[in-house]
Amino acid sequence: MRMPKPTAFLTSIAVFASALTLAAKADEVHVLNWKGYGADEPWAVAAFEKATGNKVVNDFFNSEQEMLTKLRTNPGLYDVVMINAAFNDQAMAEKLIQPIDVSKIPNYADISPDKAGSPMLARDGKVNGVPWVWGLTALAINEKSFETPPTSIAEMWNEAHKGRVVIRDDAVEAVQFGAIATGQNINDIKDMEAVKAKLTSLMPQIKTFWSSENDWNQMVASNQIDIGTYWSGSADRAKTHFKLPVSLVIPQEGAVAWLDAFSIPVGSKNVAGAEAFINYMIDPGFYVEWVTKVGAPVSANTKAVEALPEDAFNRKVMGDPDVAKRIQFQAPITDAQREAYLALWQELKVNVK
Amino acid sequence: MAGQVAVGSRSGLRSALPLLLPAYLWLTVAIFLPLSAMVFFSFMTDLPLSGKAWSFTLDNYMTFFSQGLYPTLLLASLRLGLEVTLWCVVIGYPAAYVLAKVLKGRSREAIFLLVILPFWSNGLVRIFSWAMVLREGGILDTALNAALPFEINIDLMYSYPAVIIGLVHSYVPYMVLTCYLTLQAIDDSLIEAGRSLGASRLQMLKRVIVPLAMPGLVAGAALIFVPVVGSFMEPRILGGRTGTFYGTIIEDQFVAVFNWPLGAALSFILLAVVLVMLALASPVLKRAA
Numbered sequence: 225m226r227m228p229k230p231t232a233f234l235t236s237i238a239v240f241a242s243a244l245t246l247a248a249k250a251d252e253v254h255v256l257n258w259k260g261y262g263a264d265e266p267w268a269v270a271a272f273e274k275a276t277g278n279k280v281v282n283d284f285f286n287s288e289q290e291m292l293t294k295l296r297t298n299p300g301l302y303d304v305v306m307i308n309a310a311f312n313d314q315a316m317a318e319k320l321i322q323p324i325d326v327s328k329i330p331n332y333a334d335i336s337p338d339k340a341g342s343p344m345l346a347r348d349g350k351v352n353g354v355p356w357v358w359g360l361t362a363l364a365i366n367e368k369s370f371e372t373p374p375t376s377i378a379e380m381w382n383e384a385h386k387g388r389v390v391i392r393d394d395a396v397e398a399v400q401f402g403a404i405a406t407g408q409n410i411n412d413i414k415d416m417e418a419v420k421a422k423l424t425s426l427m428p429q430i431k432t433f434w435s436s437e438n439d440w441n442q443m444v445a446s447n448q449i450d451i452g453t454y455w456s457g458s459a460d461r462a463k464t465h466f467k468l469p470v471s472l473v474i475p476q477e478g479a480v481a482w483l484d485a486f487s488i489p490v491g492s493k494n495v496a497g498a499e500a501f502i503n504y505m506i507d508p509g510f511y512v513e514w515v516t517k518v519g520a521p522v523s524a525n526t527k528a529v530e531a532l533p534e535d536a537f538n539r540k541v542m543g544d545p546d547v548a549k550r551i552q553f554q555a556p557i558t559d560a561q562r563e564a565y566l567a568l569w570q571e572l573k574v575n576v577k
Numbered sequence: 578m579a580g581q582v583a584v585g586s587r588s589g590l591r592s593a594l595p596l597l598l599p600a601y602l603w604l605t606v607a608i609f610l611p612l613s614a615m616v617f618f619s620f621m622t623d624l625p626l627s628g629k630a631w632s633f634t635l636d637n638y639m640t641f642f643s644q645g646l647y648p649t650l651l652l653a654s655l656r657l658g659l660e661v662t663l664w665c666v667v668i669g670y671p672a673a674y675v676l677a678k679v680l681k682g683r684s685r686e687a688i689f690l691l692v693i694l695p696f697w698s699n700g701l702v703r704i705f706s707w708a709m710v711l712r713e714g715g716i717l718d719t720a721l722n723a724a725l726p727f728e729i730n731i732d733l734m735y736s737y738p739a740v741i742i743g744l745v746h747s748y749v750p751y752m753v754l755t756c757y758l759t760l761q762a763i764d765d766s767l768i769e770a771g772r773s774l775g776a777s778r779l780q781m782l783k784r785v786i787v788p789l790a791m792p793g794l795v796a797g798a799a800l801i802f803v804p805v806v807g808s809f810m811e812p813r814i815l816g817g818r819t820g821t822f823y824g825t826i827i828e829d830q831f832v833a834v835f836n837w838p839l840g841a842a843l844s845f846i847l848l849a850v851v852l853v854m855l856a857l858a859s860p861v862l863k864r865a866a
Binding site: 427 | 712819
C-alpha cells in the first residue's frame, strides 16, 4: 500500500512541471540580438510585456557568425532575430528565417521606402527582414585631442597621432575602411593591393585593435587615444550615456553604412508575439526613449526620426542629404571574400610585430 | 570470505573497474568524442552544419605550410611559451622552496592561500585588473610617479611585456604547487647530512635539492608551457597590436569566419608540435628527473 505513494508523487510533479513549461512557452518571445542593443533594455522589455502580455527572453551573440550558428543549432528556439541586412540572404538561403507578414506590423508602413525596399531585405515581393536601425562605421575622436574636428580620413595617418589610433579587430571592417581610404567602392574592391599598402602604412600608428564598445570608451576615458574607427550609435551612446568627450566624424571620403533588420526564424513558436515585438521595436515611442536614455543608431522609421528634437545628432547630421551622398551601404559578402579579407588582415597584424 | 578476497586480488582489474569506470567514461564523453569530431572536421572542406556540400581534403593542413604567416606565428607562440615558463620557474621555484622548507604553521598557510588566490578569480577579471595597473596613467604609473622624485612614463599596456606579465601571473601557481609537493617530500635529514658533510648552500642546492625536486619542476613546466602556447585571451586583451599569436588566429577561424575545418587543422598542428617537443625533451627530462 505504501509503494504507489512515491510514484504518484513523482508523476504529479512531472505533470505539473511539464504543464508549467508549456504554459510559459506559449507567450514567450525569444529574442536573439547583440547585447546592450535596444532589445534588452529593461524599461523597454517591461513596457512591451505590460502592453502585450508576452514575456521577453533575451539571448545574445558576439558576431554574425555566432548568430547564424545559434540559429542553425537551435531550430525552433528563437522567435525574433536581429540580422545585419548583408547577412539576410545567407540566412534565407539556409532556410533559417521565414518571410514576414508585414500587414501584422502596423509601424511597417512608416519605414522609409529606400530601407524597406532594400534588395537585401525584400525579394520577389516577400519581406524577409523588417529594417530597424541603420548607422555608420566612421571615425570618432577624443575631443580633448583636437581643437577643431578633422574632416578627412587621412587624419588616421597623421604622425601626430602615432600610437594613439585604434581600429576594430575585424577583417571586413578593416578592408572596407581601407577601400574608402583609397577611394574605392567597398562592395567592389578592384585594387586590393592599394588597400593592403594603405593599411600597412596605418599599422605603426595603431595603439590596439578594439573589439567592444567598452574597449573604446575606456581608452577615451583614460585619455589613451586620439582617433579611431567607431560606430555612429556607439559614439552617440558614449557621449549621451557615458558623458565621454567623444564625437563622431563622417569623413569627406565617405563611411561604411550598415542596416540592421529584424527577422522571424523558421519554426518560431510564437509568430504573433514576434510580430508584436518587431512592431514595438520600430515604434517612435520606443525609439525616442532609446535615443534619450541610452543613445542609439538612426531608426529606419521616418516618423521615429521626426519625433526626435530638431538638433538631435541622428536627425541633423545623419539625416543630412550631403551625408547620405557620401556613405556606402554594405552589401552581402561571400565566404570566400570573408576568408580572403581575414587572411589579408592577419598578415598585416603579424607583420607589425 | 577468504575465498572472495582471493578472487578479488587475483583479477585486480576486475575489482578496479568500478573505480576506474567513472573517470574513463567521463574522459570518453567529454574529451575523446569532441576531439575525434574535431579531427574529422579538420579533414573536411566545409562543415555539414552549414548545409553546404562537403568532401574530404588535406587542404586545411596544406594551408599551414603554404602561408608563411602560420609557421611564423607558431614560432612566436612557442617562444612566448618558453619565456613564460622560464619566468614561472624563476618566480615560482624560490617561493615553493620557502613554503616547503622555511615557513611553518600559520604563516605557511597564509602564504599558501595568497599563492592559490588567483585561481579563485575569473581569468578575465585578472586580465582586466592588469589592464588597469599597466596602462599609462594607471595604478603602476601613478604610484611610481607619486613615490619617485623624477618623472617617469610607464605604459606597459598593449605590449609584449604586458602579455608576459599577464600570463606569468595566471600560471605561476601551477609551478609553486608542483614544486612545493616535491620539495616538501625531500627528507630534512638528507639536507642535514649534506650540511654535516661540509656542503655549501650552493652545492646543496645543485647536488641535492634541485635534482630531487626535478619531477615537480618538469611537471610544472609542462603544465604551463602547453596552455600558454595556445593562449589567446591574454594576448588579445593585453597585447594590443603586438598581440597576434597562434592561439588568436585559431580563435579567429572559429569565431570570425566560421572556418572550423581550418581552425581544427591549425589546432592539431599545434598539438603535434607540442607532442614532438615533449617527446624530444623526455629523455633529457627523464635523466634529470
